[in-house]
Amino acid sequence: MIVLGIESSAHTFGVGIVTEYKENFILADERIQYVPKHGGIHPRESSRFLAEKAPMVIEKAFEKASLQLDDVNAIAVALGPGLGPCLRVGATAARALASFLKKPLVPVNHAVAHIEIGLKMTGLQDPVVVYLSGGNTAVIAYVEKRYRIFGETLDIALGNLLDTFARETSLGPPYVVAGMHVVDKCAESGKKFLDDFPYVVKGQDVAFSGLLTTALRAYRRGLDIHDICLTMREIAYNSVLEVTARCLMHTRKKEVMLVGGVAASPILREKFAKMAEKYNAIVGVVPPQYAVDNGVMIAWTGLLAFKSGLTIDLRSAIVKQRWRVDEVEIIWK
Ligand code: FE2
Numbered sequence: 001m002i003v004l005g006i007e008s009s010a011h012t013f014g015v016g017i018v019t020e021y022k023e024n025f026i027l028a029d030e031r032i033q034y035v036p037k038h039g040g041i042h043p044r045e046s047s048r049f050l051a052e053k054a055p056m057v058i059e060k061a062f063e064k065a066s067l068q069l070d071d072v073n074a075i076a077v078a079l080g081p082g083l084g085p086c087l088r089v090g091a092t093a094a095r096a097l098a099s100f101l102k103k104p105l106v107p108v109n110h111a112v113a114h115i116e117i118g119l120k121m122t123g124l125q126d127p128v129v130v131y132l133s134g135g136n137t138a139v140i141a142y143v144e145k146r147y148r149i150f151g152e153t154l155d156i157a158l159g160n161l162l163d164t165f166a167r168e169t170s171l172g173p174p175y176v177v178a179g180m181h182v183v184d185k186c187a188e189s190g191k192k193f194l195d196d197f198p199y200v201v202k203g204q205d206v207a208f209s210g211l212l213t214t215a216l217r218a219y220r221r222g223l224d225i226h227d228i229c230l231t232m233r234e235i236a237y238n239s240v241l242e243v244t245a246r247c248l249m250h251t252r253k254k255e256v257m258l259v260g261g262v263a264a265s266p267i268l269r270e271k272f273a274k275m276a277e278k279y280n281a282i283v284g285v286v287p288p289q290y291a292v293d294n295g296v297m298i299a300w301t302g303l304l305a306f307k308s309g310l311t312i313d314l315r316s317a318i319v320k321q322r323w324r325v326d327e328v329e330i331i332w333k
Contacts, residue, residue, distance in 0.1 A: 005299025008090030009082025014295030015061040027065035047085035076106040076302020080323030087319035111325040117297035122284035133260030134159035151204035151243035190230025
């Protein structure tokens with residue numbers, strides 16, 4: 001069985017083609033990324049860029065896989081969550097391909113795909129998943145047919161906190177240099193913790209926008225940027241750590257999986273490794289290439305779903321910007 005997957009939820013247009021082989025299951029992995037000249041991602045600008053490049057990326061994927069159009073058994077697509085205009089680019093391309101090739105269309109939840117490719121890449125069986133990216137901060141665990149959320153951000157995502165601070169203080173872009181976030185790098189020279197930065201954990205949820213405001217105010221007051229970075233990232237990381245620790249205790253799971261662009265932080269990994277040790281748990285980190293948005297994760301999850309009989313009618317394949325991970329029944333487990 002061969003499945004083609006399309007990802008376009010934010011700044012990446014990715015096309016993956018996968019098979020059922022245990023090893024070398026990736027036949028193609030093509031992606032292009034929209035990089036804004038100023039500020040954050042503007043959904044319309046990004047979607048225009050993705051739409052322009054989409055045909056070329058799809059063509060390249062078939063070329064890399066040495067496949068003919070007709071060789072794929074199904075087309076999978078990320079229908080959400082994400083930015084509406086961007087998601088629609090992938091959905092349109094997938095519907096067109098499925099209709100033209102007369103192949104079934106498989107709906108994939110972007111967050112579920114991050115988890116499934118993570119499991120495939122790390123070999124973990126049943127971890128507590130810590131999903132940290134520019135748009136997401138959630139602690140998730142599989143319980144009774146669903147990936148359930150055991151804690152999430154009430155406002156902005158952890159990646160958004162770090163990137164926005166970097167942008168407003170001219171530390172970035174680029175935000176990640178040699179595998180390290182510029183805020184982590186800047187924090188290395190921090191000497192002391194600053195007072196009155198808010199540590200917000202409400203029940204099992206975290207919040208970062210107050211922390212961002214406080215950090216930016218401190219910067220504008222002229223406090224040392226290294227101390228600000230150190231204080232901000234320690235508070236942010238530790239709050240996610242606290243929520244994860246409680247989830248481990250509650251679910252009694254013995255694995256932790258870090259996934260998403262922010263998970264690449266070596267500082268974060270070290271903190272999680274130390275914490276997990278206390279609970280006799282092991283930590284698996286999804287390789288950076290597959291921790292960020294890509295088409296392979298959509299294709300792989302699409303393959304799992306398709307094998308369990310999931311397809312969607314072309315007419316019903318519309319995007320869902322706020323499609324939560326816990327709304328999806330995991331029929332392949
Ligand atoms: Fe993502």
